[in-house]
Amino acid sequence: MNRPVTVRVQKVKKNRIRTRLFFFLFLAVILVLVSFFADQIVPYDPYAQDLGLSRQPPSPAHFMGTDQYGRDVFSRVVVGAKASVFSTLVLVCVTSVFGTVTGTLCGYFGREIDSVVMRISDVCLAFPGLVFALAIAALLGGGMSNAVIALAVISWPKYARVARGQTLALKNSDFVAAAKLAGDNSAQMILRHILPNILGPILVTAMLDIGTMMMELAGLSFLGLGAQPPVAEWGNMMSGGRSMLQTYPWLVLSPGVAIFLTVVTFNLLGDTVRDYMDPKNSGS
């Protein structure tokens, strides 16, 4: 008696999640497209100084006002998306791929390689993340690429742990044993049977990580260890304008709102992807 109702409820729920997924995916795609075509769509050169237009409040000519060097803030925010969004996506891609491969190999082969790699990951996880990233970035020097490297060094163990745990669970399952009996070698086992079955949790972790990584990259730039002047990057822009928060608030609010909206979009997208992939929400 209850079964048809449950299925219907589940289907409605699944449809809602799907709608949400498309909505946030749409927003995320727009953000990525804006980042990609930033140079083409900005109304002004984001690096051209015009001291005569210094610190102009928002107006029709300058949608988000101008900064102390007379640069158009809207143009800098749009171009800053390129640095912020792309760097974050590259960072998440690199760390998730590296962490997944490492974790899968450790989980599958075990023994010494597993012990060594997991102890290394323990070391990385033992430090507070951002503090460790600060130390690495300070060692490497300023620059967006160095900030990405610093965050990559502290971020891969998370994926390695997830991938290893999933691999250990799958390694002893019946279908893997059957594949072994069918004569698959280790590479085939990992590529055909393990990786496809652990990608779900990895993808969810990666999606949820985008917002965090974006905040951390912006944080490093804010502290002067990421993008360097005059590069337009949101954290860097907030740092440059922070002394004028009370007098010229648009200098901080514009990149701040950009970070907020982008992080919220990717976080909600990550949540929705997680919900979508959750078997409990399956209507079938």
Add this chain to the structure above:
Amino acid sequence: MKKILAVLLVLCIAAGILSGCGGGANTPAASGKKKIFVFGDTTFNAENEEPDINPHNAYSGWPCIRYGVGETLMKIADDGTLKPWLAKSVTNVNETTWEIVIKDAVRFSNGKKCDAAAVKACLEHLVKVHERAAGNLKIASMKADGQKLTIVTSEPNPILMNYLSEGYGCIIDMETGIPKNGCVVGTGPFVATEVVTDNHVKLVKNTNYWDGNVKIDEVTVRTISNGDTLAMALQSGEINGAYGMAYASYPLFENNKFKFSSIQTSRCFWGMMNFHKENPGYRIMSDPAVRKAIAMGINKKGFVDVLLKGYGYTAAGAFPDSFAFGKGINTVSYDPGQAKKILQEAGWVDTDGDGIREKDGTRLAIRWLTYPSRQELPLLAESAQATLKDIGIEVQINNTKNHNSIRKDPQAWDVWVSANVNAGLGDPQNFFDTYCLDSSIKNSGGHHSDNLEKLAVQLRGAFDPGERAKIAVKMQQELLDDNSYFFCSFLRMSMIMQANVTGLTAHTCDFYELTADLDIK
């Protein structure tokens, strides 16, 4: 349950915010009978070679004299002339002999009389340990007789008394010496009780002060190198006065709750080029065309009008034209078109279309070293980065607190940009002696000019102010003609304080901040 927790959480956060907003207003009313003054300073730190208040250490004489711990024999008036302070009179007996009579009333803060013997002991220690003093003062011998001190110099030194008015000339009691806690004993209105590098100095009223009644009982000078923190501290009442506020924050204080004390100073935003052959950028910096293009590519007026918000004026040479030795200087003006032409003619051409010029495979990129505690230096760097890029020069900015150690590495920078009080002693010689000559301890770029060295010898021997001014003008012209140095602007310096503070006055020499006149009404 969740709602209750949420309400509690919101209440806790609100309580935290409110307690954070509660200012530590150190008004007499708030702190009982004692008058307590808290001062915020962006520059009292190791970054500026001011790690403590021992005048015999680096530039620590500056906080010593600024915060009213130490006093010098003569005082520099706002017009650059010298006035007696601890000294009652100074007589230049001949080119190498000076007779100084110390005022009878002068006492150290420990109550001990400050006589000629005490001054002699202090100066002997100074020239023994200080990196600049011996070379500046050239003291051959000293003789103390009661209140009369006779100084004989090894060679004519027309500005001996000017140099003795520098921060390092603060007279401290050498019987007490330099205590481990850094609290030297001076003659000023305040006595140091605690010194913590890069953090604070605690001072109390000098009850033995020889020159009047000190009105403030306790002073804390806090090192607040971050401009935002400084602004918020003054707004919240956490500090009563501030030095080094960013110009962008001035509008916050342009109301009846605060007041300004402002004065034109000779603090100059200027840069030196690196001529060391081991510098990887030597090929670029040794090219006169590049140096000239850099000098022509910096928008000084824009920097002053917009980034300094008009609190300054453009510089031609090292000194303001209010001094005789700052007049009649010829320098290049901001002219990007001409700068491009000069580079083009010198063979610097953008061959790969990236906007930056190259010559024989060398990219026209310069490393610009500067530091953040002078809040306008990073602004100048970023402004120059844009204007120089327009003419095809890439500027890589290194804005770091660590600039003083990096500056000493001849391979680590191409242009070092600083902000210094170039005529703080009322005379031009100190600037050349410190930054431009073979013997200068801060000639970090290795600049050398035979002609400049000859002129420096003439300057050191000239007693007539008019003649000294002429020589100083020639020396500046020498620096400017080969564009080995560039001078952007002079600063209009301000101290901002709560409206009830009196006696906190800015001076052209940038000394004498906390005096016996300081009071809170």
